[in-house]
Amino acid sequence: xxxxxxxxxxxxxxxxxxVTLDCVYETRDTTYxxxxxxxxxxxxxxxxIRRNSFDEQNEISGRYSWNFQKSTSSFNFTITASQxxxxxxxxxxxxxxxxxxxxxxxxTTLTVKP
Amino acid sequence: xxxxxQSPKYLFRKEGxxxxxxxxxxxxxxxxxxxxxxxxxxxxxxxxxxxVNDFQKGDIAEGYSVSREKKESFPxxxxxxxxxxxxxxxCASRGWDSQETQYFGPxxxxxxx
Numbered sequence: 001x002x003x004x005x006x007x008x009x010x011x012x013x014x015x016x017x018x019v020t021l022d023c024v025y026e027t028r029d030t031t032y033x034x035x036x037x038x039x040x041x042x043x044x045x046x047x048x049i050r051r052n053s054f055d056e057q058n059e060i061s062g063r064y065s066w067n068f069q070k071s072t073s074s075f076n077f078t079i080t081a082s083q084x085x086x087x088x089x090x091x092x093x094x095x096x097x098x099x100x101x102x103x104x105x106x107x108t109t110l111t112v113k114p
Numbered sequence: 115x116x117x118x119x120q121s122p123k124y125l126f127r128k129e130g131x132x133x134x135x136x137x138x139x140x141x142x143x144x145x146x147x148x149x150x151x152x153x154x155x156x157x158x159x160x161x162x163x164x165x166v167n168d169f170q171k172g173d174i175a176e177g178y179s180v181s182r183e184k185k186e187s188f189p190x191x192x193x194x195x196x197x198x199x200x201x202x203x204x205c206a207s208r209g210w211d212s213q214e215t216q217y218f219g220p221x222x223x224x225x226x227x
Contacts, residue, residue, distance in 0.1 A: 014152040035213045043202060045218040052214075091156065095214055101147070101172065102216060 029096030143209030
């Protein structure tokens with residue numbers, strides 16, 4: 001069985017602060033994929049990043065960075081110098097190669113105040 | 115432009131009525147998915163299809179039905195058996211060229227009158 005835990009239900013920061021969203025996962029598959037999605041108020045889920053289980057290299061894209069650690073089964077997401085436009089619900093997801101479906105966490109609601 | 119479209123954006127259902135939500139994709143993706151999202155909650159899988167003319171139940175299939183007669187289309191019917199259908203419904207697709215990534219449509223918000 002697959003499981004994704006996003007322990008932080010809501011986070012509130014002031015603009016320009018750095019913020020990290022945690023994601024912990026469980027899977028029995030040796031090959032799997034991890035994802036982060038952003039859901040703005042409009043509702044559509046926007047794909048942010050994908051990582052496969054063989055690639056533990058951290059990634060940076062502008063103000064966004066991701067830290068993947070197999071040893072702790074975590075795939076955390078950091079926003080540097082947060083902006084009001086970053087306010088959204090962020091979902092972490094997992095898909096094992098033996099599963100035809102993905103498992104999503106419950107999401108973290110991020111509010112960035114001006 | 116390639117993408118996933120869902121219609122309508124808002125849908126109202128009367129009690130005892132079946133309603134159908136449309137999902138169309140022109141990404142040439144083989145797999146399609148339907149999720150339900152309740153306010154303040156995550157996504158729950160209703161049904162998914164990995165190939166035309168085949169589909170599987172997800173975690174909350176009761177009260178819903180689907181068909182997959184064409185690769186591009188995966189309509190979801192909310193039947194009268196679904197007693198609490200008010201929710202936001204999201205359709206997604208995934209293809210061999212998307213490297214395991216699901217891409218989502220804009221969603222349909224279903225309300226019960």
